[in-house]
Amino acid sequence: MKKFNIDAYEEKLKKNPEYEGYTEKDGTEISEYYRLRPDATTDAFDRKQVETYTRIESRPDAYRTAYLFNREGNLISVAHYFSTALEIGIWQQFDSTGKLTGETDKDKEYPFALKDVIEFGKKHQVDFSKTGRVRRGYDSVYKANVWNLRWTVDEKVPEPYQQLFTLDGTTGKVLEEKKEGPPRRL
Incomplete structure (x- = not known):
């Protein structure tokens, strides 16, 4: 102990x-x-x-x-x-x-686990241990537990922007993807 x-x-x-x-x-x-x-x-x-x-x-x-x-x-x-x-x-x-x-x-309601979210980030060239924002919770629009991901895309692009994803907390399916700009503090 x-x-x-x-x-x-x-x-x-x-x-x-x-x-x-x-x-x-x-x-x-x-x-x-x-x-x-x-x-x-x-x-x-x-x-x-x-x-x-x-x-x-x-x-x-x-x-x-x-x-x-x-x-x-x-x-x-x-x-x-x-x-x-x-x-x-x-x-x-x-x-x-x-x-x-x-x-x-705390992870029981999210079969699509944090390790899966981190891997999803890596596939999109973001390391959530260093940048970006990862949140999760119940979404009344989708009537499901979801992951909300956000990070700044600013390298090698003429106009930096915020990349946002909403993922299903059970399957990891992309429920929403959008870009917002310009970047704001995370």
Whole structure:
């Protein structure tokens, strides 16, 4: 069972009160922080007043895992993301003894999986780990779960534009394809 090393974290904060994390050799960025109890009497780190600790591991391929720990450093939950906010994978919740108490499969409604969407992007010369936007949800027009993809096409074209695709979340069938321009911030 993963634990948050409170002693090591406290030492890092003593050495550098602005400490927020580090980067591993493979390029994974580690963010670590704490949240104080609502009734805390200080904004500074005081382990007696901490409610939770968080560790986020952000890989170079845009996959992120967020771990939430209680004030004793025991794992409470695990969540997975792609890019900035796409909820993916199996999310888990644990009790104070470390026993698994719940799981939520964020991908269950999308048989055409994220790996398939990433492959679709590669076929269209876009690497979603570096650029573009991937979202998914229920679409009332198509009455289905869909993937909404958007990226900027600006290399070797006289006028850059936004490429948009809507894919069926079950089959991956292209439901809509359109171009918008000029590009806007994603």
